[in-house]
Amino acid sequence: MKKVDITRLFAHRKLLWVGFLVAILIFLAAFPLYGNAYYIRLLFYMFMYATLSMSWAMFSGATGYMSLAPAAFFGAGMYTMAFLQEALPFPVIIVIGGLVSFGFALLVGLVTLRLRGIYFTIFTFGLVMFVSEVVAYTESHLFHAIGRHILPLDSKTLFYAMLVVAVATIVAIYFIRRSRLGLAMQSIGGNEEAAEHMGVNTTRIKVLTFAISAVFMGAAGVIMAPNLIYIDPRIAFSPAYSFMPILMSVFGGTTQLYGPVVGAAIFAYLERTLREQLPEYFMLTFGILLVLVILFMPHGLEGLVSRLQNKLRAVIWKSRKGGETEQHANT
Numbered sequence: 001m002k003k004v005d006i007t008r009l010f011a012h013r014k015l016l017w018v019g020f021l022v023a024i025l026i027f028l029a030a031f032p033l034y035g036n037a038y039y040i041r042l043l044f045y046m047f048m049y050a051t052l053s054m055s056w057a058m059f060s061g062a063t064g065y066m067s068l069a070p071a072a073f074f075g076a077g078m079y080t081m082a083f084l085q086e087a088l089p090f091p092v093i094i095v096i097g098g099l100v101s102f103g104f105a106l107l108v109g110l111v112t113l114r115l116r117g118i119y120f121t122i123f124t125f126g127l128v129m130f131v132s133e134v135v136a137y138t139e140s141h142l143f144h145a146i147g148r149h150i151l152p153l154d155s156k157t158l159f160y161a162m163l164v165v166a167v168a169t170i171v172a173i174y175f176i177r178r179s180r181l182g183l184a185m186q187s188i189g190g191n192e193e194a195a196e197h198m199g200v201n202t203t204r205i206k207v208l209t210f211a212i213s214a215v216f217m218g219a220a221g222v223i224m225a226p227n228l229i230y231i232d233p234r235i236a237f238s239p240a241y242s243f244m245p246i247l248m249s250v251f252g253g254t255t256q257l258y259g260p261v262v263g264a265a266i267f268a269y270l271e272r273t274l275r276e277q278l279p280e281y282f283m284l285t286f287g288i289l290l291v292l293v294i295l296f297m298p299h300g301l302e303g304l305v306s307r308l309q310n311k312l313r314a315v316i317w318k319s320r321k322g323g324e325t326e327q328h329a330n331t
Contacts, residue, residue, distance in 0.1 A: 025167070028043065028163060029160070029163065031043060032155075032156045032159055032160075037155070040155060040156070040159055041155065042268070042269065042272055043159065044155070044158060044159050044162055044227070045268045045271070045272060046264055046265050046268040046269070047159075047162040047163050047165070047166040048162055048166075048220050048223070048224055048268075049244060049245065049248055049264040049267065049268045049271075050166050050169075050260065050261045050264035050265070050268075051162070051165055051166045051169050051216050051217070051219075051220045052070055052074065052217055052220060052241065052244070052245040052248075052264075053245040053248040053249045053252070053260035053261070053263060053264045054166075054169045054170065054173055054216070054249075054257075054260045054261065054264075055070070055169060055213040055214070055215075055216040055217050055220075055245070056070055056213065056245040056246060056249055056260070057173075057249045057254040057259070057260045058169075058172075058173050058176065058209065058212070058213040059185075059206075059209045059210050059212075059213040060246075060249075060254070061189075061249060061254025061255070061260075062177075062182070062185035062186060062188070062189050062209070062254075063185055063188045063189050063206060063209065064188070064189040065113075065116075065120055065121075065206065066120070066121040066246075067120070067121070067124045067210070068121055068124040068125040068128065068239075068242045068243075068246075069105075069108065069124040069125075069127055069128060069214075069242065070217050070241055070242045070245050071128045071237050071238060071239055071240070071241035071242040072104070072108075072124075072127050072128045072131050072237060072242075073101040073104060073105055073214040073217040073218050073221070074101075074217045074218070074220060074221040074224070074236075074237075074241045075128075075131065075132070075135075075221060075233075075236035075237035075238075075241070076097070076100055076101050076104055076131075076218055076221065077097035077098070077100070077101055077217065077218035077219060077220060077221020077222040077223075077224070077225070078221040078222070078224060078225040078228075078231050078236040079135065079148075079231070079236060080093060080096055080097040080100050080218070080221070080222055081093055081097060081150060081221070081222045081225035081226065082148040082150060082225060082231060084096065085150060085151050085225075085226075086151070090153065090157070090161070091161075093222055094161065094165070094219050094222045094223060095219070096222075097218045097219055097221060097222035098215040098216065098218045098219040098222075099215070099218075100218055101214040101215060101217055101218025101219075101221070102211050102212070102214055102215045102218070103211075104214065104218075105210050105211040105213070105214030106207065106210075106211040108124075108127060108210075109206065109207035109210040109211055110207055112124070112127075113203060113206045113207050113210060114203060116192075125239075125242070128237055128239060128242060129237075131237055132233040132234065132236075132237035133233070135233040135236075135237070136232075136233040136234075139232075139233070146232050146233065147230060147231065147232035148230070148231055148232070149229065149230050150225045150226050150228065150229050150230065150231060151226065152226055152229055153226040155227075158223055158226060158227055161223045162220065162223050162224075165216060165219045165220055165223065168216070169216045170257065170261075172212070172216070173257060174257060176209075176212070177257075181205065181208070181209065184200050184202075184205045185205060185209055187200055188200070188202050188205060188206065221236070240283070243286070243290070244267065244271070244286070245260075245264075246290070247263070247267060247286060247289065247290045247293065248260060248263035248264045248266075248267045248268075249263055250263070250290070250293050250294060251263040251266070251267065251289075251293045252264070252266075267286075267289075271286070274286075
């Protein structure tokens with residue numbers, strides 16, 4: 001009987017979570033119908049950073065490899081939009097932007113993912129700078145101008161497109177973590193040498209995951225470009241698009257699916273506020289926050305929630321134990 005009750009309780013809990021998530025999705029989908037322009041734009045940025053943070057955590061959170069390459073794939077998506085905006089429909093460009101970033105990440109991963117530790121991190125950061133300089137050089141010498149204007153699109157169209165990409169990222173991570181690929185990534189993050197001895201092709205797993213995570217970054221870049229209207233290499237490949245997802249993921253936590261999403265929601269709001277009120281101290285403030293989070297919250301909000309849950313369980317256990325002792329004494 002107890003097992004049946006536990007199973008039913010688990011099923012009901014799962015249904016409640018599904019219902020809660022569906023309610024949130026309906027609320028977000030309907031928001032442009034009644035929300036004002038400021039909050040629609042704010043939610044758009046939350047979706048974008050949630051996509052970048054979850055994509056980063058998909059690879060780096062699972063394998064332990066600190067990638068600073070998100071800006072390269074995000075910028076590749078922006079430039080895909082710039083080159084194809086007049087030739088193809090917007091949804092098709094989103095798909096192509098994801099595929100372009102996938103191919104780019106696949107090439108980069110094949111070259112770099114034999115590196116480990118700080119060497120991989122330095123290379124990925126150098127990659128962002130290198131791509132930015134190559135694009136700037138190519139534009140100035142072939143097109144005799146740096147930067148491109150992007151045709152503006154309706155804010156609601158961009159809102160729904162970014163929402164769809166964010167949801168697609170969540171669904172992809174959910175199924176990947178429950179697949180053999182997800183188990184292989186976790187084994188790499190736990191002990192890569194042991195995973196290799198167990199027969200896991202660690203290089204192939206890392207390259208594939210790295211490329212899959214880049215798909216969503218590139219798609220988000222395509223959607224972000226019309227929001228900016230104008231891009232150049234400095235804007236498209238800004239290091240902020242690499243560091244912000246890391247800060248958000250570390251703050252929220254990378255082991256649970258909700259961690260990067262919560263981190264992105266909080267810091268997207270802070271970013272918008274700081275850019276509007278204290279633009280000159282924006283990067284300094286976020287740099288200090290990143291250091292503080294790493295020092296005092298190494299496991300992010302997930303770790304804080306876990307500690308609170310453990311303390312609550314301990315209090316409940318003690319209260320039950322005390323009640324049982326008192327009952328035996330009365331008997």
